Amino acid sequence: MVKPTLLALSIAAACPSIVYAATDAQQDLATQLQQLKLQVEALESRLAEQAKQQTAAENQQNAAPVAVEKNVDEKPADGIEVGGAVRTNFSHTSYDEGNKNRGGDFDFDLLRLDFRGTVGDVSLNAEIRFFDYMTAVKKAYVAYQLDELWQAQLGITQVPFGNWPYNSNNYFFSSNYYLGLEDDHDLGLLFKRLSSDQWQLDIGFFKNDELGGIDGYVGDKTDRYSYDIVGARGATEDIYGEPVQALAETNTFASRFGYHVAQGQLNTELGFSVLSGKLHHGARNAGDYQAFALHLNSRYQRWQLQLQHSQYHYDLDDIERVAVGAYGFYDSIAAEAKSATVNLAYDLPVQWGPITDLQFYNNYSLVYDKSDQSRSTLMNVTGFSIAAGSLFTYVDYAHARNQPFVGGSMAGNSSDEEQRFNINIGYYF
Incomplete structure (x- = not known):
């Protein structure tokens, strides 16, 4: 001027x-x-x-x-949003003769409803799933922001353990999921340190599983989304039968630590997780259990690499096998074992009509050194996912041995390897 x-x-x-x-x-x-x-x-x-x-x-x-x-940030609009998904599933398997003869089966998978929002200073996050054979609450918790870094969650919330939030890319998860060590949700109090620098910390206390523990008033202990221990297995018991001696987790402490390292376009989280709790049979404590994991989650441009080593131990007198339940079925796992997972994925943005993103992946899991002396479990899933507007689809080819939902059981002792070609199509709203 x-x-x-x-x-x-x-x-x-x-x-x-x-x-x-x-x-x-x-x-x-x-x-x-x-x-x-x-x-x-x-x-x-x-x-x-x-x-x-x-x-x-x-x-x-x-x-x-x-x-x-500033006014918008300080006073967000109150309200609860309702969303969800409808999913269908096609499968062609090597282990079901009827399925092979029909050329595969196309079935309804689930109807899902999500509730999320904030009223006052308290937020809600809940999800309920409706299957043909059961209804299950995956999560249902309220959250409160204690300060700029810390958030408290109370209710059925995810147990902090391993690569977060998933240690897999495919529809079947990793084998850890069927051990209760991936995407497990229990009832308790979780404190989350929201990452604003290089490190992240989650600390939780879980009173019992999502169905109320040993004395939960539910009709069927297997009507749940997450795998949890539901009983002890005797040496002569059917691995798929209802356990004679009921058991449940209680008073579990869990903690997950992650440290973030960035070098150019390479971003990596190195972390470890631990959990420890008690096992109860209704009248008194029957034992305890522990688990820990070392994990790595690394991204470079469009590539992602996940590595994880895990160990768990259900410490029960003279018991080398325990019963677990989920998705309307009982199954069995060794009371003690180790696992290793290796996941590699590649994201490819595209513009093919409504398709905007493809992710290609190969996920490998191995469960070994089982205390019941059964053969190791392995699963390799090669596939890709498709994002197209409100549609999200998994196309997977699973090759496995002694793996649930691929023709086996974690407590199986088979040397045969089975295959499953699977397409899961979901419309999300």
Whole structure:
């Protein structure tokens, strides 16, 4: 901006006739100079006032968006949103002769309802799933933001353990899921440190599983989304039968630590997880259990690599096998075992009609050193997922041995390897 004094002098210089136009006979030079001085002073005053008003207007204009944005952040609109999904599933298997003869089966998978939102300072996150054969609550918790870093969650919430939030990319998860060590949800209190720097910490206390533990008033202990221990297995018991001695987890502490490292386009989380709890048979404690894991989740451009080593131990007198339940079925796992997972994935953004993203992956799981001396469990899933608007589809080819939902059991002792080709199509709303 040109200073007022310079502007005024420029105006005066541009109008020399103001000073020199009058003749010597008609005007006195001193009088003209005095008049010019008064005019310049008046012009300077007006220009200064205009500049002052313009600066004030600019300051007010710049400040207005900040104030509006702050008010929006401080007072979000209250309300609960309802969403969900409808999913169908096609499978062609090597282990079911009827399925092979029919050329596979196409079935209804589930109807899912999600509830999420905030009322006041408390938020809600819940999900219920409806199957043909059962209804199961996956999660249902309220959350409160304690400060900028810490959030508290109370209710049925995810147990912090392993690569987060999933240690897999495919529809079947990893074998850890069937051991209760991936995407497990129990009833308790969880404190989450929201990552604002390089490290993240989750600490939780879970009173019991999502169905109320050993004395939960439910009709069927297998009507649940997450795999949990439901009983002890005797040496002669059917691995798929209802256990003679009921058991349940109680008073479990769990903690997950993650440290983030960034080098250029390479972003990696290194972490470890531990959990420890008690086992109860209704009248008294029957034992305890522990698990730990070392995990890595690394991304480079469109690539993702996940590695995890896990160990667990259900410490029960003279018991080398325990019963678990989920999805309307009983199954069995060794009371102690180790597992290893290796996952590699590649994301490919595309513009093919409604298709906007493809993810290709290969997920490998191995469960070994089982205390019941049964053969190891392995599962390798090669496939891809398709994102197309509200549709999300998994296309998987699973090759497995002693793996639930691929022709086996975690407590199986088969040397045969089975295959399952699977397509799961979901519409999310």
